[in-house]
Amino acid sequence: MKSSYKNDCTFLLKEINIKEITIEEKEKLISKGISYSEMISKEKEPSKEIMDIFYYMTKRDKREIANYVGKISEILYKKNGDNLIVVSLARAGTPIGILIKRYIKEKYNKDIKHYSISIIRGSGIDKNALDYILKNNPQGYIQFVDGWTGKGSITKELTKSIKEYNKEKNTNIDDNLTVLVDPAKLCKIYGTREDFGLSTSCLNSTVSGLISRTIFNKEYIGQEDFHGAKYLDYLESYDVSNYFIDEITKEFKNIKIDNLECEEIDKNYAHDIMKKVREEFDVKDINKIKLSVGETARVLLRRNPRIVLVKNKEDKNVSHIIKLAEERNAKVLEYDCGEYNCISIIKE
Template sequence: MKPFIKGSYSDEDVIFLLQDISGYVDEIATPEREVLIQSGVHYSEMLPVEYQPTEEYVALFKETLKDSASRIALSTAVVAEQIILEKRKNHQDDLDETLRDLVLVSLARAGTPIGVLIKRYLKQVYQVDIPHYSISIIRGRGIDEVALDYIYQQSESADIQFIDGWTGKGAITKELTEACDEYNKERRLKYPLSPTLAVLADTGYCTTLYGTREDFLIPSACLNSTVSGLVSRTVLNDRYIKPGEVHGAKYYKEFEAMDLSNVYIDTVMSAYDKHKEQIAREVKETLAVWNPDEVPSWAGMAAIEQIKEDFGYDSIHFIKPGVGETTRVLLRRVPEKLLINPEKTNDLRHILMLAKELHVPIEEYTKMPYSCCGLIRQKVGEKEI
């Protein structure tokens, strides 16, 4: 197996189970990439040009991070404790055994900083060093089974918990469910893979492990590689990646001077240290009313179907809900317009700043649980998978 990519995080925080294809794959400008996607080329076969934020935008990120760090710390603590409670069911409520077998697996790349935060929290609160890997999952192509095989080679008794940043309309949730079913069928595992995704914010109402369901600004959604270990989104292209190899990614060495990946982690953990007692009380209160057996309502998907009808879209694939996904539309795709829910009081300054910079029109829309939603311009019909 080729060497794994080395991101800007410490190996103690995360191991990227991705091969470095920096010297092979070219970035494609957004308009050209959009045409290729809509003509049938899978998004995972190419990389977008990484958005290089302005000084004003970076300043806004830092201000937002400062303002929301304690909120991120609380959501991290809540979802981390939910993970422990959920996994204890597999171990007859034995905490020591649960922690011994637990392995955190973040979905690259939005899940990676959240996985690092959860690992740091568990180390601080439980004095354990839980293994944490970041692997690729691609909509329409599935999860990286070679990477999963590697994890089980390191620990046959691994009890894996998948982690992502947030849920949008639930596409990755569905992809993960199918991937886990397939992987479990083909292998006999001590602890079968669970498709229950742990996220910081479940804005799509499609999982039971979440720090919050509020669609607030998670600062790591503001930036791309410079808050995700300087690693690109993942690539699966048979020109670079052969059978039996892990998926690929690019390391952005040229962005090292502007990297904020570890600043993000350290700022949130410092906020946790500062508000530890208060966070512990709020976690206890939240867990007291948390229902791990809840059946998710998928309210987000219902709203997406309504938006599809209201705006005459051919497919829901052109509708990207929530702060995180709307940011991605502005940074990676060709937006038609943004929908802003005026009933939500969330800070959308970075969204509005990008929209102004890119001359994207904004429309108020209240029939959704999200703060905002990005609509991608339809050009050549629905071909994206």
């Protein structure tokens, strides 16, 4: 489908023209048991203040981000060589996949394949997209990539989906997810375990190729179709997708990757934090709790927040969270978030 990116990514998505609804309408439908994947809410133009924060964070952190990209790129290329196929999870994974492709091109002069596909909690990964990738790259080694981990819902969905796919198709796809930021401690390969505030989490489609969140609604998606998405042309004047990619790419020449070590996975860490929050704030539905800076930004951009918990309001990683919360009139409370810098709770 169409996107505002250059030639750095092949989106295996069906472009659809679905009606966008308000956040309030979306929350009502979700509360009735309708999957979030069947609808999208209207994406509003980012405020000048949020754009200023995005530019500031990108300039401040671009070398650090480039280092994290370099680390995961080196690990993946050393492991898989020219057979590496980066499969990013749209949308938060898309810019990370593009940056891995750019890094490997600059460092090794190799053009690796990069596809961006959909995965949806409750529906799983787009199996038609996987069929396409394997058919066109029979010798390829698929590596799934995302932006960050929260409490691990997508990591679990990916593991479940790939186990089913491998059994059904007699394949041997690796279900491990690589992310830039892994505060949930669930990934074998990551850039950092710090709950780092990526500047891309300030924005929605305008830093992701003007692609909406992915959609799995059978009114629009047939049995043979890829999952869907909408191209948000009305936001073209706000688009900074290529700006972000270019700013980080410029830093590749200034970095030296000398540490490729990754710590062990801790499957209980995010679960224990979530259990504590659930009990202390009397949350009935565990899906209403979102862990990490990245997930909290998503809540503030497209859900109805009940409260935002931050470890330290002055921390650089949450500057955009504080501003987004102010714009949404959401209460912000300082709270011991463990090693997370931010946690949010959606209204029930």
